[in-house]
Amino acid sequence: MTTRQVTLSRRSLLKALGGGVIVFATTPDVIAKAWAQRGQNIPQVISAWVHVGADGQVTVFTGKAEVGQNARTSLTQGVAEELRVPVKDVRVTMADTDLVPYDMGTFGSRTTPTMLPQVRRAAASAREALIDLAADLWQIDRAKLVAVDGRIVGPKQTARYGELVKDKFLDKAIDESIALTAHKDWKVLGKPLHKVDGREFVTGRHKYASDIALPGMVHAKILRPPSYHAKLVTLDTKEVEALGGVRVVHDGDFVAVAAPTVREAEAALIKIRAEWTESSQPSNKELFALLKTSEPQTTLPAGQHRGRYTCEYIAHVPLEPRAAVANWSDGKLTVYTGSQRPFGVKSELVEALGLPESKVRVIVPDTGSGYGGKHTGEAAVEAARVSFKLGVPVKLVWSRTEEFTWAYFRPAGVVEVQSSVDDQGKLQSWIFDNYNSGGAGIGMPYDVNDPHTEFHEVESPLRQGSYRALAATFNNFARETHLDEVACALGMDTLQFRLHNLTNSRIQGVLTTAAQKFGWAPMEGGRGHGQGIACGIEKNSVVATAVEVFVNNGELTIIRVVTAFECGSIVNPEQLQNQVVGSLIMGLGGALWEEVLFADGKIKNAHLSRYRVPRFTDIPKIDCVLIDNANPSAGAGETPIIAIAPALGNAIFHATGKRLRDLPFKLS
Amino acid sequence: MGGAVELVVNGEKHQVKADPQTTLLEVLRDEIGLTGTKYGCGESQCGACTVLLGNEHVHACVTLVEEAVGKPVTTIEGLEQDGNLHPLQQAFLDEDAMQCAYCVPGMIMSAYALLRRIPHPTDEDILQHMHGNICRCGGYPRMVNAIKRAAGGKP
Numbered sequence: 076m077t078t079r080q081v082t083l084s085r086r087s088l089l090k091a092l093g094g095g096v097i098v099f100a101t102t103p104d105v106i107a108k109a110w111a112q113r114g115q116n117i118p119q120v121i122s123a124w125v126h127v128g129a130d131g132q133v134t135v136f137t138g139k140a141e142v143g144q145n146a147r148t149s150l151t152q153g154v155a156e157e158l159r160v161p162v163k164d165v166r167v168t169m170a171d172t173d174l175v176p177y178d179m180g181t182f183g184s185r186t187t188p189t190m191l192p193q194v195r196r197a198a199a200s201a202r203e204a205l206i207d208l209a210a211d212l213w214q215i216d217r218a219k220l221v222a223v224d225g226r227i228v229g230p231k232q233t234a235r236y237g238e239l240v241k242d243k244f245l246d247k248a249i250d251e252s253i254a255l256t257a258h259k260d261w262k263v264l265g266k267p268l269h270k271v272d273g274r275e276f277v278t279g280r281h282k283y284a285s286d287i288a289l290p291g292m293v294h295a296k297i298l299r300p301p302s303y304h305a306k307l308v309t310l311d312t313k314e315v316e317a318l319g320g321v322r323v324v325h326d327g328d329f330v331a332v333a334a335p336t337v338r339e340a341e342a343a344l345i346k347i348r349a350e351w352t353e354s355s356q357p358s359n360k361e362l363f364a365l366l367k368t369s370e371p372q373t374t375l376p377a378g379q380h381r382g383r384y385t386c387e388y389i390a391h392v393p394l395e396p397r398a399a400v401a402n403w404s405d406g407k408l409t410v411y412t413g414s415q416r417p418f419g420v421k422s423e424l425v426e427a428l429g430l431p432e433s434k435v436r437v438i439v440p441d442t443g444s445g446y447g448g449k450h451t452g453e454a455a456v457e458a459a460r461v462s463f464k465l466g467v468p469v470k471l472v473w474s475r476t477e478e479f480t481w482a483y484f485r486p487a488g489v490v491e492v493q494s495s496v497d498d499q500g501k502l503q504s505w506i507f508d509n510y511n512s513g514g515a516g517i518g519m520p521y522d523v524n525d526p527h528t529e530f531h532e533v534e535s536p537l538r539q540g541s542y543r544a545l546a547a548t549f550n551n552f553a554r555e556t557h558l559d560e561v562a563c564a565l566g567m568d569t570l571q572f573r574l575h576n577l578t579n580s581r582i583q584g585v586l587t588t589a590a591q592k593f594g595w596a597p598m599e600g601g602r603g604h605g606q607g608i609a610c611g612i613e614k615n616s617v618v619a620t621a622v623e624v625f626v627n628n629g630e631l632t633i634i635r636v637v638t639a640f641e642c643g644s645i646v647n648p649e650q651l652q653n654q655v656v657g658s659l660i661m662g663l664g665g666a667l668w669e670e671v672l673f674a675d676g677k678i679k680n681a682h683l684s685r686y687r688v689p690r691f692t693d694i695p696k697i698d699c700v701l702i703d704n705a706n707p708s709a710g711a712g713e714t715p716i717i718a719i720a721p722a723l724g725n726a727i728f729h730a731t732g733k734r735l736r737d738l739p740f741k742l743s
Numbered sequence: 744m745g746g747a748v749e750l751v752v753n754g755e756k757h758q759v760k761a762d763p764q765t766t767l768l769e770v771l772r773d774e775i776g777l778t779g780t781k782y783g784c785g786e787s788q789c790g791a792c793t794v795l796l797g798n799e800h801v802h803a804c805v806t807l808v809e810e811a812v813g814k815p816v817t818t819i820e821g822l823e824q825d826g827n828l829h830p831l832q833q834a835f836l837d838e839d840a841m842q843c844a845y846c847v848p849g850m851i852m853s854a855y856a857l858l859r860r861i862p863h864p865t866d867e868d869i870l871q872h873m874h875g876n877i878c879r880c881g882g883y884p885r886m887v888n889a890i891k892r893a894a895g896g897k898p
Contacts, residue, residue, distance in 0.1 A: 143843025143880050269839045276844035277832040277851060279779020279819035286778035294773075336773060338765055394783050394791055394845045394879045443781075443845030444879055475784040649839050653882065657842055660881030683788035683877070691873045694883045 116177065117193075121204065122246040123176050124197035125154060131225055131237035133158060133165045135194055138178025139186050140170040140415050141441040142449070144712045145650045146186045148271045152647060153191045156256050156263040157198035159222040160236070162271065170417040170439035180416035182447060182541060184614040184710020187646060191708065192255065199256075200249045208239050258644045258705040265703075267649035272441075283443050284413040285398035289468035292400065293322075295461045296340040297471070298330035299481065302353045302676030303537075311348040318343055324464045331461050333469060357536045358674035359387065367489045368533045371508040379495040379504070380561050384553035386512060386738035387670035388484040388537055392688055395443020396478035397454035400470045401462040408435050408463065412455040413442035420452030427456045428463055446661070447541035448482060479681035484671055485542035486535060488512020490553035494523075500565050502576050509550060511535055516547025516613045516717060521558070521576045537673060543658065544713035547613040548665065548720065552738060555609035555721030560734065568597040569725065570608050579612065581641060584702060585619035586610045589639035592700050593621040600729030603627050607725025609718045615709035616642035620659070620718035624726040629743030631667075631727065633695035640699070640715050643706035651711050655699050658715035664689045666720035670739050748808055752777065753821030763809035767801075768792045770808050771818060779819035779848045783877070790876030793849040793856075794818045800856035802875075819848035822855065831855055834893035835886070842880035850876050854890045863894050 118124070126134040135154050141147045151165045158165075168174055170181075178190075202222045209227040210217035212234075220229045225236050258265070275281040300307070307330070312323045315332060321343040324331045330347065334340040357365055363385050375381075399412035408430060414420050414437070421437045424430070442449065458471040473481070493506040505519050505526035514530035530546075542548075562572035570590050577583055589595075590608065598606060603626045610619035618641075623634040640655045668687035672679040680686050724735040727742070735741075748759045752775060761770050771777045771794070783791030785804045792803040795817040796810070822829035828836070831851050841847045850873070857864055857872040864872070869890050878886065 143845075145842065267839075269836060270841055270844070273836045273839070273841060273844075274828070276841055276847050277828065277835045278823055279777075279848040281844070282778065283781075283845065285782065286772075288773075288776070288778075336761075337769055338762070392879055394789065394843070394877065395781070396783075442843065444843035446879075472782060475786070653839065653842055653880075653885070656884060657881035660883065661879070682786060683784040684786055688877060688879060689881065689883075690877060691870045691883050691887070697884060 118176050119249050119251070120246050121197050121201050121249055124194055124249070125158070125201050127158075127201060127205070127236050127240050129237045129241045131164055131235055133160055135165060135167040136175040137167060137169055137190055137194060138175045138418060139190050140181045140417060140439045142181060142415055142445040143442075144186070144654065145270055145647075146181070146190070147441065148268055148650060149187065149191060149646045150194055151271050152263045152268055153195045154198040156261060157195045158202050160225040162263060162268065164225060169441075171436070172417050172421045172438070173436045177418055180419055180450065181445075182415055182450065184616070184713050187708050187710040188615070191646065195255050196251065196253055197249050199253045200247060203250070203253065204245065204247050205236055205239055208243070208245070209234060212239070264646055265644065266647070268647055269649065282440055283395055283398070284400060284411045284440050285395055285443070285472045287400045287411045287440070288470070289400060289402055292468040292470055293333040293335055293465070294337045294340045295331050295333045295458060295469050295471045296344045297457055298332075298344060298347055298349060299477065300328070300351055303356060304676060305351040305353045308350040308352055314346045314348070315343045318346070322465060324461050326460065329457075329460060331457065333461050333465060353676065356674070356676040359672055362387070362487055362536065363489050365536060366487065366511040366533055368510070369531060371491055371493070371506060372529070373506050373527050375493045375495060375504060375506060379493055380557070380564065382492045382553070382557045382560060382736060384490040384492070384549075384556060384736045386488050386549045386552070388487045388539065388673075389542070389665050389669040390479055390484055390671055390686065391446045391448025391482070391542060392683070392686070393444040393446060393448055393478070396475055397449070397473040397482065398471065399455040399458040400468060401455065401458035402468040403459070403462040403466060404468075406434060408459055409438065410436070410455045410459055411438045411440060412452060413445075413449060414439050414452060414455070415445045415447070415449045416452075419450065420455050423452040423456050424459055428459060446543040447545070450541050451483070453481065475683060476681040479686065480678045483538040483540035486512045486539040486546065488546065488549050490550065492553055492557045494557065494561060496561060496565065500567055500572060500575055507554065509546065512549045513546025515545035516550040516611065519554070520579055520582055520612050521573070522578050523576070537671070543661065544613060544716045547611065547714070547717045548662065549738065551609070551611040551613070551717040552720045552724070555611065555718070556724055556736060559607070559721070559725040559728065570595055571597070573608070573610065581617045582610050582612055582619070585617045585639040585641050588700055588702060589619040589621050589637050592639065592698055593623075593637040595621060601732065603730050605726045605728065605730030607722045607727070607729060609721035609725060611714070611717045613714045613717055616640065616711055616714040618715050618718045620722040622719070622722040622726040624723070624730050626727060626730045626742065631742055633723070635696040635698070636719070637698045638700070638715065638718070639702060640711070641702035641704070642709040642711045642714070643704060644708045645701060645703045646708050648701055651701055652699055654711045655701065655715040656697055658713070659697060659719050660689050660694060662716040662719035663693065663723070665738060666723050666740060668739050748812055750808065750811055750816060752816040753818060754815070759808060761808055763807060765808050766804055767794070767806040767808055767811050767816070768803035771803060771816075777818050777820050781845055781848060783846070783849075788877070789846070789849075790853055791846055791849040793852040793876065795852060795856055798856065798859055800853050817852070819852055822851065829855070831858070831890070831893040834889040838885045838889040838892060840882055840885035840889040842882050846876060846878045850878065850886055854893070857890070858894055863896065864890070
């Protein structure tokens with residue numbers, strides 16, 4: 076990332092960008108208003124989102140964070156498309172709370188359906204304003220002018236955007252009803268484009284939050300309790316304070332050490348003597364009994380189909396653990412941190428330190444992934460508390476064990492399903508109760524009268540939160556596994572059974588596409604060889620996945636996976652494929668190995684050596700079919716994860732006769 | 744802490760103040776300022792900190808500075824020559840084999856060691872060799888393609 080972005084305030088940034096020139100302000104007041112729109116309003120003036128400089132450089136401002144989904148690339152495409160400029164002339168400033176409009180956060184697959192149209196409307200409005208500018212200058216009917224390749228071109232005239240905006244200070248309201256470039260006319264959108272600043276990453280030059288160093292910076296480590304909910308009773312830091320260069324920050328149960336180097340901070344931490352009171356807490360053994368606190372309110376008569384499904388807590392394991400560099404200086408706090416919610420982290424800092432909003436700035440460099448696991452600002456707050464106290468820049472990088480222990484997990488859960496079918500194989504009733512894992516994807520996409528689905532919120536023994544696709548992964552697993560069980564009981568092919576009960580044309584579309592690509596044919600399973608299929612809809616996108624497996628003495632080989640995905644107009648097929656295949660591979664981990672082991676407030680496997688995630692040798696042959704159409708684009712970073720576990724479980728059943736209802740699977 | 748130790752990193756000599764028992768990772772990142780080498784797990788499980796000691800790829804998070812004395816260290820910053828990307832770097836770009844890309848420096852360094860040992864690896868060679876590197880975004884298939892491309896084979 077540019078260092079300019081790091082050091083300049085918004086006003087000076089705009090000056091620097093335009094050489095004193097700001098585009099598209101009818102009066103400076105309009106601009107000022109846009110800048111002043113802190114709070115949670117979404118500014119509706121062009122200059123808040125898109126800036127065209129006198130050098131022709133286009134700068135986009137967005138509160139979205141780049142965490143590997145490559146929104147920086149897709150937003151670049153959207154602006155280049157509407158403004159008719161080459162991709163190389165567009166820079167996106169992301170997730171710097173002093174520079175960008177408020178944004179709730181980067182989650183829920185919202186960037187593509189909401190932020191992309193927002194910056195496209197701003198860019199299209201800017202393009203039209205540039206045409207107006209040229210029409211005025213040349214005293215010509217604007218209908219005779221077109222925007223092309225960074226220029227306004229008339230019958231006899233041509234001018235680069237930079238020339239037109241030189242010495243101007245203009246802004247306009249975004250035309251909310253402006254026609255965006257139609258799907259059929261896309262020249263930049265819809266086309267493959269590599270990660271726009273990929274070179275920064277393959278050279279190791281990109282500075283993640285954990286790579287940032289400031290002059291005079293010290294390294295902090297936090298004293299962690301021995302177990303959850305432990306209370307600090309006594310603290311003795313004398314030995315530490317006698318060490319040269321090490322400082323202790325102590326405030327209630329918060330105890331941190333800061334030293335010139337990480338190893339000195341770590342050495343100091345060990346020398347702290349602390350006593351804690353601990354409490355007895357549950358373990359995995361009691362987990363599902365704890366979560367299922369009530370019986371389903373609706374029950375079918377005995378003799379119908381019933382199933383109980385479970386999933387353990389799992390961890391996000393972003394390869395870059397939580398990290399922050401905080402700098403309390405001249406009455407202002409600046410924090411660099413990896414996060415999906417820059418403004419959320421800002422609020423946490425405001426609250427934790429009692430500072431006014433105007434005195435806190437959060438900058439999120441492109442981050443080493445999140446998957447829903449970086450919605451909170453723990454490391455940012457901890458580093459800031461130390462910097463606030465010591466008055467020097469402070470870096471804090473969580474260890475992998477801290478990330479496994481003190482972040483939050485994808486909720487564990489129990490699902491109970493009851494269903495019935497008529498003698499034609501049509502679903503007649505559907506009762507689906509989810510305990511704790513969540514309501515995402517709980518809706519019944521198949522045709523059945525009056526389905527009853529309910530999410531029961533219960534108290535979770537472990538801290539839990541968001542995760543890629545949230546509960547849709549587990550709800551989809553339970554539903555798609557159960558339907559496979561019903562199809563088997565009826566002696567129907569599982570694909571035919573699904574299509575027989577489905578009128579949602581989008582799900583039908585991916586299901587038949589995946590089946591066709593897979594070469595699905597009803598097969599006699601057994602003798603270790605089997606196939607499975609599953610589908611789902613979530614966040615306005617649809618997925619179907621088919622899997623072929625061979626199982627020998629409990630040893631699983633995934634022979635191949637075919638997945639079909641549809642999310643409306645494809646913004647960038649290359650990045651979409653990355654998301655679909657990546658989700659699928661991540662989903663293999665949750666299906667086969669990942670589970671958080673805990674007892675008495677401690678995580679028992681808080682190491683990568685004891686928490687297995689997918690690796691190179693685990694990856695099967697994957698065919699990915701992306702279905703394009705002219706419908707509005709939905710997000711795609713989450714939904715592709717929801718069909719792999721049930722497809723795989725169903726395949727294993729057909730291979731072995733062993734029905735797997737618990738995530739992760741235990742094959743032997 | 745400790746006396747000075749001399750390290751040769753990417754062809755340059757560095758006098759390092761750290762205790763010889765300090766990890767190579769900490770020295771590379773915090774003392775020399777080469778932050779392309781990443782921390783991921785601290786226990787030799789994820790490969791984000793992969794560098795070369797001589798021709799051997801090692802995990803810098805479990806390698807002590809004293810082990811690196813007298814052996815040239817190569818990090819991701821040492822691959823680009825005069826503004827020209829190494830073929831592996833170029834191949835990762837061309838295959839768009841990255842999402843959050845935090846793992847990518849370690850991936851490239853691990854693959855770099857592989858291609859020095861086996862210039863034309865089979866798929867199985869690649870998978871076995873790269874097993875110690877985690878891409879949590881699940882970018883493995885494109886990374887295999889990138890390594891094949893860099894080796895001169897078809898991706």
